[in-house]
Amino acid sequence: MTEQTQQFEHTDSSGEFVRAVPLDEVPDNGAVRVVIGGRPIAIVRSAGEIYAIHDVCSHAQVALSEGEIEDGTIECWLHGSRFDMATGRPTGLPATEPVPVYRTKIEGDAVYVAVNP
Numbered sequence: 001m002t003e004q005t006q007q008f009e010h011t012d013s014s015g016e017f018v019r020a021v022p023l024d025e026v027p028d029n030g031a032v033r034v035v036i037g038g039r040p041i042a043i044v045r046s047a048g049e050i051y052a053i054h055d056v057c058s059h060a061q062v063a064l065s066e067g068e069i070e071d072g073t074i075e076c077w078l079h080g081s082r083f084d085m086a087t088g089r090p091t092g093l094p095a096t097e098p099v100p101v102y103r104t105k106i107e108g109d110a111v112y113v114a115v116n117p
């Protein structure tokens, strides 16, 4: 294998951002689930932006990455709460608690996520 091999959990020089997924593996209006440091995180592309949101609904233990994505929001497939991926806040019931969101950056051909605030 060469140095081009894709691997998860490479940190950048600051140690803050972690390589999460190749950018071209994140589909338009789609999500990829990754696990970084034991945390499930949905890497999502919506309206040209890349988001990273905790991949567990705050209402029950289901994966948000399996939900519908629209205009910077992701819908929980189980009961229909929608979450703003910039803030993690639900925009409708039954969920009332936000889910964590993470900072992202694109470097080279990959998405990096800062798992610590």
Ligand code: FES
Residues within 6 Å of the ligand: 057, 058, 059, 060, 061, 062, 076, 077, 078, 079, 080, 081, 093, 094, 095
């Ligand atoms: S499990 Fe997500 S809204 Fe109920």
